[in-house]
Amino acid sequence: MQDIMMLVQDPAAWVALLTLVVMEVVLGIDNLIFISILTNKLPPEHREKARKVGIGLALVMRLALLGTVAWIVKLTTPVFDLFGHGFSWKDMILIAGGLFLLWKATKEIHHTVDPAEHENDAAAAAVTTSFAAVIGQILVLDLVFSVDSIITAVGMTPHLPIMVVAVVAAVTVMLVAATPLANFIEKNPTIVMLALGFLMMIGTTLIAEGMGFHVPKGYVYAAMAFSALVEVLNMFARNAKKRKREAAKQTKH
Numbered sequence: 060m061q062d063i064m065m066l067v068q069d070p071a072a073w074v075a076l077l078t079l080v081v082m083e084v085v086l087g088i089d090n091l092i093f094i095s096i097l098t099n100k101l102p103p104e105h106r107e108k109a110r111k112v113g114i115g116l117a118l119v120m121r122l123a124l125l126g127t128v129a130w131i132v133k134l135t136t137p138v139f140d141l142f143g144h145g146f147s148w149k150d151m152i153l154i155a156g157g158l159f160l161l162w163k164a165t166k167e168i169h170h171t172v173d174p175a176e177h178e179n180d181a182a183a184a185a186v187t188t189s190f191a192a193v194i195g196q197i198l199v200l201d202l203v204f205s206v207d208s209i210i211t212a213v214g215m216t217p218h219l220p221i222m223v224v225a226v227v228a229a230v231t232v233m234l235v236a237a238t239p240l241a242n243f244i245e246k247n248p249t250i251v252m253l254a255l256g257f258l259m260m261i262g263t264t265l266i267a268e269g270m271g272f273h274v275p276k277g278y279v280y281a282a283m284a285f286s287a288l289v290e291v292l293n294m295f296a297r298n299a300k301k302r303k304r305e306a307a308k309q310t311k312h
Contacts (some may be wrong), residue, residue: 069240076221079212083229085280089261090117090204091158091233095241096167097193105190110237113197120198120205127220131209135234144271149206154269156203159260163196164255171252181204192309210277253290 092103098109124131134152135147208229212222244250264274 065096076225079225080228083225084232087233092257093200094197095244096254097196099241099245101193107238109193112194114168114230114234114237116198117201121226124205124209148249150269152203152206153265157262157265159199160258163256167245169254
């Protein structure tokens with residue numbers, strides 16, 4: 060209790076907390092996009108529940124991992140060498156998660172680009188995609204992103220209470236933003252393709268990180284932000300043309 064009071068009175072601890080919360084929220088964007096795309100495959104009445112369960116599992120997993128910080132840190136220790144690079148358990152988890160993201164995003168892009176091939180099962184897609192299957196896939200990615208998140212947190216501050224508060228705050232933001240983001244993605248088909256492109260880029264980045272090639276997160280998120288900005292401008296342009304056509308029709312009548 061005394062240690063917590065000392066942290067509360069320490070300005071440096073507040074700066075570390077704020078920095079870590081921002082970092083955790085940014086890292087959570089990847090997870091949130093994946094959860095939004097997956098849960099939109101479910102029947103409408105099950106989607107919000109799936110998002111809450113998926114994000115709740117992310118919180119439980121991260122808090123559980125925080126309780127084993129000493130073990131988590133050891134995940135960065137090389138287990139074997141290959142092609143001159145020492146692979147740790149963290150590297151292997153990142154590579155596996157990246158491959159899973161690439162597979163899932165490629166599969167979804169194929170379904171979106173070539174819907175005719177899947178039109179027979181499209182009507183039953185929401186039914187055949189079971190709640191348990193979606194939660195299982197979310198859980199796999201939760202593990203990957205949680206390990207990356209906790210190792211990042213450990214590198215930024217040695218204080219466990221700060222890490223716990225930052226993780227809870229970041230997951231709370233994810234919980235609040237999940238439904239609006241999923242609804243926005245569902246209503247805008249081009250956003251779906253953009254989000255799948257983001258997942259492919261994130262998957263590639265995870266594989267590169269696991270192979271020992273450091274990719275600055277700032278570059279990745281800057282590219283994502285720029286792409287999102289371009290898409291927003293395209294949406295404004297499409298809406299302006301739509302309003303212009305509707306106004307022209309009304310004038311003729």
